[in-house]
Amino acid sequence: MIAHNYDHLKQLCGYRASGLYCSKSYEDVFQDTVLLVSQDEKAATLTNEKDLINYFCYRFRMIEFQAINDNKQLKEIPYADYLQTQKIPEEE
Known part of the structure; x- marks a missing residue:
């Protein structure tokens, strides 16, 4: 059924000719x-x-x-001010 409706599915899914997300084009997302x-x-x-x-x-x-x-997520830059360091328990 997918092969029979392939062109129709491309149109319904808002198929676009351009755009990249994580090195994936819309064609890649459609094929996935x-x-x-x-x-x-x-x-x-x-x-x-x-x-x-x-x-x-x-x-x-x-x-x-x-x-x-x-x-x-790949585009976000974690700044040191935003990262919490783990507290090391003090030894007696």
Whole structure:
């Protein structure tokens, strides 16, 4: 069903030609979603094409959200003022 609806899924997922998150383009995120959904046990139980399309779009948004957050985390610079040092217990 994924192969049959491939072009339709690209349009529904808000497919974009550009944009990089953690060295991943939207094409990479889309392909990751194809792999994840094709191996997902829940997706295998879906018999209705509409349900599978909705599930695919849901998983795409989850993978895209994770890629965006990973990208934000890489850009943050931990300054020494913000880091807490662990207290070393004093020995008697």
